Every structure is written in C-alpha cells, then in structure tokens.
Amino acid sequence: ADPLRLARRVMNQASIDALQATADTEQRLQLFLDLWTQLEARQKTHGLGIFAPAVCRESTQSFGFRVDDDWQGCVAVAASPEPVELRFFRFAVS
Secondary structure (H helix, E strand, O other), rough: HHHHHHHHHHHHHHHHHHEEEEOOOOOHHHHHHHHHHHHHHHHHOOOOOOOOOOOOHHHHEEEEEEEEOOOOEEEEOOOOOOOOOOOOOOOOOO
C-alpha cells in the first residue's frame, strides 16, 4: 500500500527522492514498479536477492519496459564494453 516504505528498505537515496518528488499516487506507483524491477533485475544478474547489498549500477546494463498497463518488466545484463540493444517483436498467435 505504501511504496515509499518498501523503497526505504532497499533503494538508494536517488530513487527514494524521485519517488517522494512524484505527487500523483498512480505515477508514484508506476515509478516504484519501474525502479523495483530494475533493482531486482540487477541483483539477479549477480545471483543476489533484493535485500542483499545493492549491486553497483555500473556493473550492469538494465532495460525497463512496460508490456501493457498491468505488466512491468526489466532485462539486466552484466556490463560489457559493447553496447547492448534490446529489441521487441510482436508475433501473431493463432
């Protein structure tokens, strides 16, 4: 019910500040879900859980995306000197 309460337990100060600066409740929730999925993806890239010490952002590249209004996703990969590109393809399912 209170994304800031959970954010204060696991997110860095910049993320918490961004959440606090978002006055609209729905926008705050969307931002929280985006930040949360990126944090979780970075942690999992290094085999760590969400409550483990935070992985340095520079050690991964993360790509947040919305599948639709109800689904938030993120892909994270270990940092590479080569740029990483994420592409989406829509296939017809019959």
